[in-house]
Amino acid sequence: xxxxxxxxxxxxxxxxxxxxxxxxxxxxxxxxxxxxxxxxxxxxxxxxxxxxxxxxxxxxxxxxxxxxxxxxxxxxxxxxxxxxxxxxxxxxxxxxxxxxxxxxxxxxxxxxxxxxxxxxxxxxxxxxxxxxxxxxxxxxxxxxxxxxxxxxxxxxxxxxxxxxxxxxxxx
Numbered sequence: 001x002x003x004x005x006x007x008x009x010x011x012x013x014x015x016x017x018x019x020x021x022x023x024x025x026x027x028x029x030x031x032x033x034x035x036x037x038x039x040x041x042x043x044x045x046x047x048x049x050x051x052x053x054x055x056x057x058x059x060x061x062x063x064x065x066x067x068x069x070x071x072x073x074x075x076x077x078x079x080x081x082x083x084x085x086x087x088x089x090x091x092x093x094x095x096x097x098x099x100x101x102x103x104x105x106x107x108x109x110x111x112x113x114x115x116x117x118x119x120x121x122x123x124x125x126x127x128x129x130x131x132x133x134x135x136x137x138x139x140x141x142x143x144x145x146x147x148x149x150x151x152x153x154x155x156x157x158x159x160x161x162x163x164x165x166x167x168x169x170x171x
Contacts, residue, residue, distance in 0.1 A: 022067030030149045037121040038158035040081045042165045045101040056082035077129035092117040118158045
């Protein structure tokens with residue numbers, strides 16, 4: 001990852017961007033744009049699961065309070081992403097990345113693997129988010145359409161966020 005100081009600053013700026021997205025970009029009832037899963041996925045690997053879950057919870061609450069309006073929704077959906085961050089990294093990028101706590105970069109792993117990891121995390125985030133947001137009051141077809149539209153747009157936006165969050169190493 002970028003140095004810890006830079007990553008923390010970039011993480012805070014990305015959280016501010018997410019708040020702006022929540023406040024200004026309401027495309028439709030079918031699309032929920034979020035870069036939060038990518039932000040949590042790419043927290044440096046030297047930060048443990050419990051601390052990353054606390055970071056995810058705090059970030060989710062901040063976005064809820066300053067952007068969405070429904071307190072706890074992003075926090076609820078983001079904590080499982082932080083919980084599964086290491087297993088997904090192990091699955092997509094391999095065991096060596098976890099053992100060596102290596103940086104994940106586009107040059108080293110390619111856009112395909114990064115997109116796969118983002119897709120998994122976006123899907124997990126959106127499944128929890130949409131189920132909790134609807135609370136059983138919306139029909140299945142609406143939730144399925146919202147999931148598909150949000151997953152497609154969220155993955156595209158998260159790839160842009162990943163290009164900002166991830167280092168540019170040649171390893």
